[in-house]
Amino acid sequence: MTSINVYIADDHPVVRKGMVRLLKTFERVGQVKEAADGKELLALLTNDRPHIIILDIEMPVMGGVDTVKAVLQRFPNVKILILTMHSEEVLVRRLLDMGVNGFLTKSSGPEEIEKAIYAIMDNDFYKNAITENAQGIAGAEENEGRRKLTIREIEILLLICKEMTSREISERLHISEKTFFNHRTNIMEKTGSKSNIGLLKYALRKGIIST
Amino acid sequence: MTSINVYIADDHPVVRKGMVRLLKTFERVGQVKEAADGKELLALLTNDRPHIIILDIEMPVMGGVDTVKAVLQRFPNVKILILTMHSEEVLVRRLLDMGVNGFLTKSSGPEEIEKAIYAIMDNDFYKNAITENAQGIAGAEENEGRRKLTIREIEILLLICKEMTSREISERLHISEKTFFNHRTNIMEKTGSKSNIGLLKYALRKGIIST
DNA sequence: TGCCGACATAGGAGTTACTCCTATACGGAT
DNA sequence: ATCCGTATAGGAGTAACTCCTATGTCGGCA
Incomplete structure (x- = not known):
């Protein structure tokens, strides 16, 4: 070898x-x-x-x-x-x-x-x-009826949880803010959240981030 | 007796x-x-x-x-x-x-x-x-140099953590949205947060809410 | 008693964050 | 060949928020 x-x-x-x-x-x-x-x-x-x-x-x-x-x-x-x-x-x-x-x-x-x-x-x-x-x-995730998050969405969710603004995130990812908002809306829909607060709670529940 | x-x-x-x-x-x-x-x-x-x-x-x-x-x-x-x-x-x-x-x-x-x-x-x-x-x-809280949150501020922080909107919170508390934002800004200043995400993390750290 | 500081309240004016609808492009599955 | 999921983004409108200023109240303190 x-x-x-x-x-x-x-x-x-x-x-x-x-x-x-x-x-x-x-x-x-x-x-x-x-x-x-x-x-x-x-x-x-x-x-x-x-x-x-x-x-x-x-x-x-x-x-x-x-x-x-x-x-x-x-x-x-x-x-x-x-x-x-x-x-x-x-x-x-x-x-x-x-x-x-x-x-x-x-x-x-x-x-x-x-x-x-x-x-x-x-x-x-x-x-x-x-x-x-x-x-x-x-x-477990499949069972909830909601579609899975895509990689891009998880990437965005992580940045949201880091307390970054929409501007900062879109610049970091080299996409327009519009695109960021689209992703964010989709994530909220998939996770049943209404706001960043809900997203962070989801991420904690799922172990995507730790406290 | x-x-x-x-x-x-x-x-x-x-x-x-x-x-x-x-x-x-x-x-x-x-x-x-x-x-x-x-x-x-x-x-x-x-x-x-x-x-x-x-x-x-x-x-x-x-x-x-x-x-x-x-x-x-x-x-x-x-x-x-x-x-x-x-x-x-x-x-x-x-x-x-x-x-x-x-x-x-x-x-x-x-x-x-x-x-x-x-x-x-x-x-x-x-x-x-x-x-x-x-x-x-x-x-412990005193030591951090930051002033304590007031009761009103904790009350507001709890509602923010419940994923309520500014409108909902101000209506619930019978105050104007302006007042709500003032409180929120003060809480962020005291807790060193930049957004609701930061506020939720603070609340979790301090045990004000549980996951 | 009178003053001061902390707190809660709120308006005006401006900025940023965000929604809703629409649309394009691409890659993989059927 | 078509279609679905994904990533991208603009236009137009609304909600969320900042910054500055200002008022009343209350409790402590000189």
């Missing part, structure tokens, strides 16, 4: 650098490259491509979700390991549907990270509490 | 009727009267007055806070026992400052209710987990 090339994308230098240093200590890991956001990561991919990409799901410039989409569209065989703060259940579910290969929290220890990388290389998937949990709620 | 006269104000007929029936079984309890809201309660008080008033803090027509204020202003010697759903810490603190004599949740058992009534008659105060808890947070 040849060595595993790993790229990491995370906007927090501390996390990123620490991860790079850690990865290099792993026996089976070969080349390691880093990027501060999705755009940088995609730039790296023009020349060569890694076996595994470790991706922070909450990056400012190009969000994790967009990055997953872009990467998998161009290189369907690249494995993706998601770094997530809180285990946002619905979001995890969507990312799994997109073909992501595993999840880690930023508080994971070195052993777990190494285990995840090897599991993904050998079995194509790293199974842990986060992914287990997501299986459970998939069904 | 003569028997204790108790009035109860609660907008939920089930709770109210149940409470009336229960109270009548207590040995030391004499006359029992009921009201569906603060206005009705005050009307009862024109003729005679009870030893203890049991008050639901979340009533639609005339809120519990207003009722407490009105009752104590006219009859400082009447004891007040608050019925509360969630133990909203900051609110409890304020009500204690106003001179309320004890708290019960609606899930309290008959024995606890009887105990509370006797404790208030005999010692002027019913001490339990809810009141204990409020003592603790009083200090």
